[in-house]
Amino acid sequence: MKNIVVLCVLVACGVAGMATSCRHVISAGITVESYGQTQVKASPTIFGRQFRVVQSAIARGDNGLLQVTITLANLKNKECQVEYRYRWLDDKGIEVRTGMSIWTPLTVGALEQKLVSGIAPSRNAADFILDMRYSFESTRW
């Protein structure tokens, strides 16, 4: 009986250890990708079902630059801090490298909808990838 109690404690420790040590798995983030500018594909389980892509609008402006607005809904009754960035691809799928693709902080309130907008840095951009990740304090020091 005593052994079983010890076993239960150890397994509980293991589960607790797993819960804390694997946090980075859920922080891996989502990638919203557009394909042929006609549809937006997103993971159905964004941040453990915390977010949903409600709407997406993609258009080429008068200046010839691709503009994107993704509407994200926070499905949880809890505020969340994330970061996002747009990466741009040309019509051959080659990345259009630019200094404008930087991680931008975004706070989404409980059950709130946020517009995540981006504009291509060049007329060559024909497609995009929207990356998102949870904001975490760096653990490298």
Next chain:
Amino acid sequence: MQRTPLSWLLAIGLVAGFSLPGCRTSLPQSGYVSPEEEGVMTVELDDHDYDLATAGIAREMTQRGLPKGFVVALGPVDTRECPYDVRVIQMQKSLQVMFNKENTLKFMSAVDAMAGGTAVQEIYKIIQFNWMKGDPIDVQDLQTFGKLANVSGILFGRVSSLERRIPGGKTEITYRFVWELSNTQTGLLELSHEEKIRKNVRP
């Protein structure tokens, strides 16, 4: 013999409890880290803050669709309302790189634009003086500067910061970058843009 399965279970429990931390993001094996990481955060303007500030105005200028061949010179940037160091030249260089890749407009500093010309330097001093005083910029000065320095627009900047103590021993600091692009041909304000960066940091 009956204790053998229990020993196995105990071993599994131990493995779960003590070896799973290996699942955690491991410490870097090299001193090099990706510059895309958040990096060190202090109350001062950090590397990522410069990225955010320059990307904001670059995005705004790109979105406006300035005519091809438009030459923008970074003019005076008033940083007196910010107690921390503001690396204006670094911002100018970052913008220059971004627009070089964008390939529509050219970006340079006003200092580079007026190299060698004493008349243009005198006009720039008047423009700078007015901007620093908060007075309106004279349209004729702008147009003359544009002709002599061969630039289409001047980008003016103001950087200020607001610092507050917040509960928990942290400091909230908000940097405000206000940019105004004046057209040196028409003398009109081409665009104005404000970029705010707020950080909660432990001093």
